[in-house]
Structure formats: structure tokens, C-alpha cells
Amino acid sequence: MSGVSTVVFADLSGSTSLYEAVGNERATKAVTDLTQWIGESVQAHGGRVVKILGDGVLGIFGDAASAMSAMAEMLRTHQVRLGRWPLSLRMGIRVGVASGDVVDVDGDCYGDAVNVASRLCERAGPAEIWATEASVLLAASAPDVWYRKLGLMEIRGKTEQLMLYQVEWRENEEPDSLTMQAALASNFAPPEPPAAQQIHFVWRGVNMAFTSSDAPVHVGRATQAQLCVNDPRVSRLHARIDWRNGGFILTDMSSFGTWVCFDGSDTPVRLRRDACILHGAGRIALGVSFSEPSAPVMDFQVAEARVRYLA
Numbered sequence: 001m002s003g004v005s006t007v008v009f010a011d012l013s014g015s016t017s018l019y020e021a022v023g024n025e026r027a028t029k030a031v032t033d034l035t036q037w038i039g040e041s042v043q044a045h046g047g048r049v050v051k052i053l054g055d056g057v058l059g060i061f062g063d064a065a066s067a068m069s070a071m072a073e074m075l076r077t078h079q080v081r082l083g084r085w086p087l088s089l090r091m092g093i094r095v096g097v098a099s100g101d102v103v104d105v106d107g108d109c110y111g112d113a114v115n116v117a118s119r120l121c122e123r124a125g126p127a128e129i130w131a132t133e134a135s136v137l138l139a140a141s142a143p144d145v146w147y148r149k150l151g152l153m154e155i156r157g158k159t160e161q162l163m164l165y166q167v168e169w170r171e172n173e174e175p176d177s178l179t180m181q182a183a184l185a186s187n188f189a190p191p192e193p194p195a196a197q198q199i200h201f202v203w204r205g206v207n208m209a210f211t212s213s214d215a216p217v218h219v220g221r222a223t224q225a226q227l228c229v230n231d232p233r234v235s236r237l238h239a240r241i242d243w244r245n246g247g248f249i250l251t252d253m254s255s256f257g258t259w260v261c262f263d264g265s266d267t268p269v270r271l272r273r274d275a276c277i278l279h280g281a282g283r284i285a286l287g288v289s290f291s292e293p294s295a296p297v298m299d300f301q302v303a304e305a306r307v308r309y310l311a
Helices: 015-022 024-044 064-082 112-123 133-138
Strands: 002-013 048-053 056-061 092-105 108-110 129-132 146-153 162-168 197-203 206-211 217-220 239-244 247-252 258-262 269-271 275-278 281-286 297-304
Touching (some): 002 064, 002 112, 024 064, 048 108, 064 129, 064 133, 092 112, 092 133, 133 162, 197 247, 269 275
Parallel strands (some): 092 129
Antiparallel strands (some): 002 056, 048 056, 129 162, 146 162, 217 239, 258 281
8 A cells, every 4th residue: 555645753852861860760651651642642633653663753644734733733732741841851852744655564654755754853953843845835724834944955865955844833933934835835935024133153264144034054064054064073964053033043953962152151051953042152062072172163153133244
């Protein structure tokens, strides 16, 4: 049996560190309870749970609109649930969504969409849903969902780059700064309102600055990254900088992590597929920590917008 379906892959963020923080027994129960709840959310919206893989859930839907609505509602509900959880047990959820031909064999499913959904889940930050352009176009009637264009990106195992979108599910997002589904056919990424802030970067004597209208800004070894850092310890697409709720958000997407040290603090913030708000000024180490003398380090500063590129 085969046909066009929409695949969702949901993974827990922060589950690895949970075992060290609270012990194996409590962590195992928390992870199991949350993955079972994700599975129930998939089924409640008409999807089928294909399998649960440790701290990940693979699901399949007959239509993209149901998949988008299900994942968006799941993250909205999870956000409320987190407020009732002990801080030590809180975990985020990230999701990848892809549509295409899927082959069903003895209850399991195979196909390019399955592989792509898994890869997008790896790239997404905590509380993010990443989707292919095909899924976004097919989800024409998905309610209470907006889309932010991420641009063309390389996906492991794919020969060509894919156009990707971030599915915005937060009810307090301002739709006019995002891409509404109705506008997708003619205009995938309308310009954002004028930016009030600008973020400056310095890498090996080269100064660059970006405003919110430039977001997302990709940092990595790949030549198409707006901030290209040519160092073998840096992933091809190592991190992403978004503009959200009036601030610049740095999300690590790398294999080895990102470290942020803010001016005035002696303790760096380590990001491993996590995100933090960039404020004030500081330094960012990519791939290795600041303790490594040769670490690739960028300086950053958030300031009022004046010019796009610094001389």
C-alpha cells in the first residue's frame, strides 16, 4: 500500500540532560509519559502513530492540514502543561513535517517524506515546527497557523536544496509579520515591518549587521550562510538567528554545540539544539567551547538600527 501522506516526526528537547539531572528512573518515566502523550495527540487529530523511538514519535496523516493543525495544537497545549511541571522535568518538543509518497509495510512506513521529516526535526529548535514547501501548500485550510520562510537549505541525503518553512503556532504572534496561507500562492515571504533593532557581528575583522527584515540569518561553514565561518569544527548550517517578539533568538542546529558568553558574565551559556535570546553584547563560540584557545569565536552586539553593513 502506498500514497501521498504527510509525515510528522516529533522529538523531545532536553531529554538527554534530564537523566543526569533527576536520575534514570524519574527521567525514564517523564520521557515515556511525554512521548505517549504526543502519540495520543497525533491519534486525537486523525493521525496514526507508526512507532515510538526512544524520545521521538513518528506519525502519519492522510492530509497536511490535519497534520499542521495537530502539531500546532499539540505545542500550544504543551506550553500550558509545562507551567504545571517541576522545572527539573521540563522538556521541549520539536517537530519536522514532510509530505510525499509513503509505502506502508507491515505497519511501518518508508519513503523520502519519512527521511525528510526526521531531518527537519533534527534541525528545528525547541518548540519549533519545520515543514517542507509541499506540506505548506497542501495544508491550505489549516486554521490558526502561519508560516515563516526559512529559505533554501541543504538536507542530508538530498541532492538538491529544499525550500523550508517554520510553522508558527503561538497565539500571540502577529500575523502581519508572517506569511499567511492565503498569500502563499503569489507571495511566499512578504516584507516585515521596519526593524527597531540591529545586530552586529565581527568575525576575523569582518563586520556585518542585520535587522529583523533580514531574518532568518544562518551561521555556518556553507557558502550560502549569511555569516560564513570557514572552520572545520563549524557545521555547514551551524546556527540560526530569528527575530521574534522584539528580540533576536539564536538557535543551535549543529553537531557539537554553540556557546554564548554575555558581557559581564563569566559563565557561558551552552546550546545543544536549544535557543537563547541575544541581548547587549558578547561572544559566540561555534563547535568548541571558549576554553579551546583556537575556538572560532564571533563578537556580537545588539543596537539600534542605523546601517545594514558597517564599513
